[in-house]
Amino acid sequence: MKTKKITVLFLAVLVLFVFSFSGCDLFNRDPKPSPPSPEAQTMEIAVFYLKDKDNNMYLVREVHTVPKSEGVAMVALNELISGTPLTEGAFKVLPADTKILGISIKDGLATVDFSQEVLNANVGAYAEVLGIASIVNTLTEFPTIQKVQFTVEGSAEKAAYWWGHVGLEGQLLVRDLSDVQEPLIWVTAPTTNQKLASSFTLKGTAIAFEAVVNYRLTDSTGAVLAEGHTMTTAGAPERGDFAVTITFTPSSAGSGQLKVFEVSMKDGSEINAVTIPVTW
Template sequence: MSYRKLAVWMILMMMVWLMGGGCTDTVPAGSDAPGRRAEDVSQPKAPANNKVTITVYFATKDAIYLAPETATLDKPANPVQSAMELLMAGPKNKDLLPVIPPVAKLISIKVKDKIAYVNFNDKLKKQNPGGSTNEILTIGAIVNTLTEFPEIKKVQILIDGKVVQTLSGHLDISEPLSRSEGIIKQPVKK
């Protein structure tokens, strides 16, 4: 990622962090807060009895953070595609909000050299509600959901098979993106 793109990403993440200022029920990702261990961030679990647990990210009610939601499925043929289908279906938890426009369609997804290439129809871009926060949450949910899988380190979002600069003008998605822990709301350990 170029220096300019990194700087823009960092500025946007700071904006998200500042909007959440004063919240007392979060633990910043990467902090050494008591009771928080590395294994608290859930990864897709190994199949037990032909089941797999998949973690998907949706927006919090305040539309500032992402929060995980897990689903246990009979082991699907393609867990990565199943994760995207769960993301597009929306949350089961009423305290979470969907991040993908309902008219958006997943065209394809493939993983090569630890990069997931996720291809949507143009409705992901055209029906995105706009605004920097919505764009960050949509992109963050896609990237963080897919990077739950150990074989995926980065995600390239495509629209109709093509690389685009942005979804709604705020975040550069022309190159593969890495996971962003800072946007994930962490529960307070009691």
């Protein structure tokens, strides 16, 4: 009996010994790691802010990255109100406590209903013109919107005199880029990281000397796949649109960049360049 107790005690000690040096991590082992959370999806939207430089007030266009969401027009206007301008010296005119109560889009017309706070902006006459244009240009970035009208708390009458200098009664507002001075060149197609076909259309707008815009498509090794130039619909100091079809032979690199730029008349350098990463 005594021998049996000794044997049991020996086995118990042996088990404890084994767990101490080889198996105790069964109790301390970290739980199986959770799979990484998927990256939050984002999207790019264009917004227009005001800038006053050397007593010259104008609009600047910026592209902001925001969380991907339905209702992109609402997202864009909220970014116009609460986003942070990226351009040095750019500023917002819509009061920070302004709320977008609703947006309806029908037959290309967007009706935006603002809260009462939108009327509290304290700006001069020209800033009011630009402030209105900043809203309209932001909304008409979307192909489903060609015209815009405002209401305040559901009332067109409350919006009629807006900030006191410009009458909006009965007006349908349309896109106007004539006061957009920054950036000098921007590209609307292709978009960032877009997968290109071997023939694609480059589109954008520019303020360019003699209305000439240049482009160059290179792959990730730096090899030039296509290059050339196109004309805008107007030369500097006016802003003009451009569109050109580019055909290239895709390389095995599978990715690269499209550079759009102006050539300096002074020294031949590439200026006002825009670079868009692309794939194929």
